[in-house]
Amino acid sequence: MPSNSEALASFVESAPPGELSNVTNAIKTIAGDSSLQSLGPALERYNEEQFTTVTLPGSSQPVVVSSYNSLGDGRYFDVESQSSFAFDHNTQKASAVQSYALESKNADLIKSILKSLSTHSNEHYPSSSLGVYPIENDGAIAILLVANKYSPNNFWNGRWRSQYTFSSGQLTGSIHVDVHYYEDGNVRLLTDKPVSASLSSSASASEIVRQIASIERKYQEDLNKAFGSLSEGAFKGLRRQLPITRQKIEWEKISGYRLGQDIGGGRAR
Template sequence: MSQLETVAAFVEGAPPGELADVVADIKVLAISSPDIVSELAPAFEKYNEEQLITVKLPGSSQPVLISSHNSLGDGRYYDAESASSFAVDHATQACREVQAARDEVLTFPQKASAVQSHIIEGPQADLVKSTSKSLSTYVKEHFANAAYGVYPIESDSKIAVVIVANKYSPNNFWNGRWRSLYMVDPAAGNLEGSIKVDVHYYEDGNVRLLTNKSVSASILSGTGAGIAKEISAAEKKYQEELNKGFVNLSEGAFKGLRRQLPVTRQKIEWDKVTSYRLGQDIGGGSSKR
């Protein structure tokens, strides 16, 4: 693996809101190659698309997503709901997304540029619109701050449904991101996708939660409301699974990391703690004077 490939892997694996820190480390580690960061444009693009980074369209308060599913190529993307396309500078956007994390804001730090009209046409246009409308209601009800997108996949008459929600708290040493992606086949009446959760906690340590939950469901109605309903059910179920898993972890594995009783298997009588001789009375051994 070349040095550039190794460094690109660091970029692509950066935790939510921490890309600037990774880039800073890269500059230190690759001090003999000062131009290496300028060669990372493809890695920044891959990171932005996979992490579903958001931008703001001029004159709008609604965030729009960057993903492979709404890419037009050459750094341009489209948003079906606003019927527009826009350009993104991937390197700049990646760094400004990090600044948003440091400021603990949940907004979209960069405005897209070169906005143009982009009308969605084709057999899936109506389903895209109805799904987007129903999804808006669901997202606003269940996420504090999130962005979503619905995009037609013309090659196989499917639609892609994408949701991302970020929560940054670097002052408390943690950042997190929820990403969900679903491919909907209206003709077959099914939905396939995944839910990914990425949370990094780094106070006096380095703990990262990475999940990838596969989702499969049937869509009985074949409407936008029916699609949103199945997504809601799947994500509610996964949230409950996560909550249950955290409880089991706390009550099981974490509890097993420390003793419930001292090695003597006797509880300490705290009202007599000042009279204990540490080596002899608690540890069970002989004390030296």
């Protein structure tokens, strides 16, 4: 049976996107302020695994926090801004910014991928942050992209995370989608899609990013098809024959309904 600290840590590590502060506040209310003292490792794992973003003092561009750009002792580096910073995993705030020069045999390729990836993310994601970092043990390169979309006033939050490793012509990684909808209920979508592709060992930054774009476009199309199937099958089976509006749902027009409002009879906004 897990201990209290393990149980609290599991709550932290399973927090939906954009809702970590809600979880920690609930923990403090139930278990007291001192309970957070034991949650440091869980908060660090959460922030690194979720690619938490933070805006550095004096900057307007969010940077990524992950295990790939960790310098240890709570410090991280950012290639684009050529800086390192301290990060508080509890408050999710950055401080003590210093200049940082990337030293890697792949430095030129890393900076080129970062530039090409920025173009890709700006074209396809409304609010995104990215990072490209060396993995010096085997000469590989880590490529990260995270896009957050929060709408707490409408009771939903979502996050797209994709991470890739490029090494010797092989691109491997995974795509994670996490969406939480909590108006008059609690629905959460969690996906984990492993991906891989083969390129030339001397592939350019633009070739690598084109492959990433192709992978992500295909996955988005697959998700759209899956949602269409859910609308016609599983969602229909979950609903009562007559909702509280006492009117039958026209399932062929399901894409025109607003979940939780038209179907559930919720208040209009």
